[in-house]
Amino acid sequence: MRKKKQVTKKVCERRHAAARAALRFGIKWDRHRLREFKLCLVEGELPLLKKQSLRVSVYRHTVDGVEVAAVYDKKRKEVVTFLPLDWMEQENEDQHYD
Helix, strand or coil: CCCCCCCCHHHHHHHHHHHHHHHHHCCCCCHHHHHHHHHHHHCCCCCEEEECCCCEEEEEEEECCEEEEEEEECCCCEEEEEEEHHHHHHHHHHCCCC
């Protein structure tokens, strides 16, 4: 009997991002778009919206004319998920430093 190949976190993140892009924005996210995203990231074309941790950052990205907040995992070099930009604005309003 053959062993099943274990699914890595990187693969899970890739699948999750593709599912969220399709669900929230109707965008087909594939490896070509990921390569385009990484190229823009390396060239410094994507504005940083938030540094969530040492590993995860949120960038503003335009895909098919739709502006989204792309959450990127730099350790695994994968987009984790896509969020609407108003989510980022709402989160910033919710933070209170008293």
